[in-house]
Amino acid sequence: MSSPSISPDEEFRGMFRSPPPHTMRQAPQLPRKEPPPFCDWRKAGAVTAVKDQGKKCRSCWAFAAVANIESLWNIHFHQPRNLSVQEVLDCSWCGAGCKGGYVWDAFTTVLHKGGLTSEDAYPYTGRQETCDSLNEPAAYIQGFQTLPGDEVEIAAHVASKGPITVTLNSAVMKHYKKGISQPLVKSCSPDQVDHVGLLVGYGHVKKSQYWVIKNSWGEGWGEKGYYRLSCGSNACGITTFPVTATVHRVGAPGHNVLCPP
Secondary structure, eight states, X not given: OOOOSSOHHHHTTTTTSSOOOTTSEEOOOOOOOOOOSOEEGGGXXXXXXXXXXXXXXXXXXXXXXXXXXXHHHHHHHOOOOOBXXXXXXXXXXXXXXXXXXXXXXXXXXXXXXXXXXXXXXXOXXXXXXXXXXXXXXXXXXXXXXXXXXXXHHHHHHHHHHOOEEEEEOOTTGGGOOSSEEOOOGGGSOTXXXXXXXXXXXXXXXXXXXXXXXXXXXXXXXXBTTEEEEEXXXXXXXXXXXXXXXXXXXXXXXXXXXXXXX
C-alpha cells in the first residue's frame, strides 16, 4: 500500500479558518425527501481514474476540484475528460499551488481562465511551475456553489446532480485499508478538516450507511484509491464545506440526472 503523499495533518492546517468567498453561491435547497438508498457514479463511467498527488505537493484541493469538473462534464455532456490539475496549481489566482489551498480557489482559477486544459496537453509534475496559458480549454464551468451542511440533502444532491467535493479530517485515513471507516469523534474531530476528496456516491451494508470518496493518494491506497466513511453522524466533519462546480449546457434548463445504484 502506498503511503499518503504528504502528512495529511499538515495539508490544510489553518486553511479553513475563514469562510468561503462572497462570490460563491449557495445552492438552492432541494425539496426535503429521502434520496435513493444507493448511488455510485462510478457505475455510470462518470468518474475518472484515481490519481496520485505525489509526495511533496499539497494538492488534494486541486485534484478534488478537477475530478468534480470531469465527472459533471461527463454526466451533462456525455464527453469523458481528463483535465489538468497542473494548470490549476500553476495558474492559481491566489498562488496556493503545492502549499495547500481552498477548493473554491481551484474553481475560481478555472473561471478566470475561461476553462481547463486537458491532462495530456498540460500534464501533472507534482510541483508548482510557471502558468502556461497557450492551450485550448477542454472543459469549462459556469460557476460553483456550496451545499447545505446536511447529510440527507448532500445525498439527494449527489444522487440527482452528480459528485461533489468535500473536506474532512484525514486523521484516520492514514491507517485505512478497506471496509467502512467508523471513527470516534475523539480520533477524528469534525472541527479539524484538513483534506479534500470527491464524494462519488453512498450506500449501506445492513444498517451501516457509508459515503464513497475518491481520494488522490493513488490506487494502492484504501479500496483501490477509494474511502468508505460512515454516513449519518458528520463523521470527520464531512458536512463542513460541501462544494461543487456548476456545469450545464448554456441556455439549457437545469435537470436532474439518474445515479446508478
